[in-house]
Amino acid sequence: MNTGSHGAGADRVDTLDIPTTRAWIDAVARAVTAHRDELTELDAAIGDADHGANLQRGFAAVETAIGGLGYAPETVGQLLGKVGMTLISKVGGASGPLYGSAFRALGRQLTTPEADGHQLTLALQAGLDAVRALGGATTGDKTMVDALAPAVAAFGEAITAGGDLGAAAHAAVDAAEAGARATTPLQARKGRASYLGERSIGHQDPGATSTALIFAALAEVLQPHG
Numbered sequence: 001m002n003t004g005s006h007g008a009g010a011d012r013v014d015t016l017d018i019p020t021t022r023a024w025i026d027a028v029a030r031a032v033t034a035h036r037d038e039l040t041e042l043d044a045a046i047g048d049a050d051h052g053a054n055l056q057r058g059f060a061a062v063e064t065a066i067g068g069l070g071y072a073p074e075t076v077g078q079l080l081g082k083v084g085m086t087l088i089s090k091v092g093g094a095s096g097p098l099y100g101s102a103f104r105a106l107g108r109q110l111t112t113p114e115a116d117g118h119q120l121t122l123a124l125q126a127g128l129d130a131v132r133a134l135g136g137a138t139t140g141d142k143t144m145v146d147a148l149a150p151a152v153a154a155f156g157e158a159i160t161a162g163g164d165l166g167a168a169a170h171a172a173v174d175a176a177e178a179g180a181r182a183t184t185p186l187q188a189r190k191g192r193a194s195y196l197g198e199r200s201i202g203h204q205d206p207g208a209t210s211t212a213l214i215f216a217a218l219a220e221v222l223q224p225h226g
């Protein structure tokens with residue numbers, strides 16, 4: 001429906017540029033700091049209580065790596081690749097290599113200064129593939145895949161249906177949060193939590209929880225600016 005010469009189309013956000021990508025990573029860094037204790041408590045229940053601290057330290061290192069005046073990436077992918085390399089080198093445990101590999105996979109796909117919804121859908125799928133390949137987890141294993149897989153699917157479905165990046169990111173957040181909540185009754189089959197067997201049941205997975213935070217940060221920066 002046409003709402004005028006500056007109608008709905010003017011409020012769409014159809015590309016992710018380098019400044020908005022930087023804003024996304026800044027928002028992730030703020031979110032993992034704000035939710036550090038929550039992530040730590042979730043990891044204390046079924047892991048080794050370091051997920052909040054690991055992610056906070058990792059994204060602080062990322063902010064240092066991409067925040068310097070001399071750092072001027074020419075594509076969205078260069079920036080996200082730098083994020084991934086920094087996470088791999090600075091974050092211990094499983095989450096550093098997993099998130100680092102995901103961001104590196106996004107980076108390899110996004111070889112232009114701006115990425116559209118179709119490119120981002122393919123990149124997110126590559127990120128999911130990287131996490132699955134490295135961690136060996138599938139949906140239902142009580143890992144970050146339980147949030148990431150439905151989020152990637154929801155993002156792609158929203159783009160296919162004609163939604164803009166903001167709508168797609170919001171759909172991804174809803175799917176990621178639902179996926180994270182759905183890990184609570186599951187018994188862990190991958191990662192440190194799997195050592196607990198049935199005692200892992202009844203706790204939300206910290207990795208799935210932080211995955212939802214990363215999509216929420218993306219949705220936050222893709223609000224229309226009209």
Ligand SMILES: [Mg+2]
Pocket residue numbers: 043047048049050051093
């Ligand atoms: Mg841990």
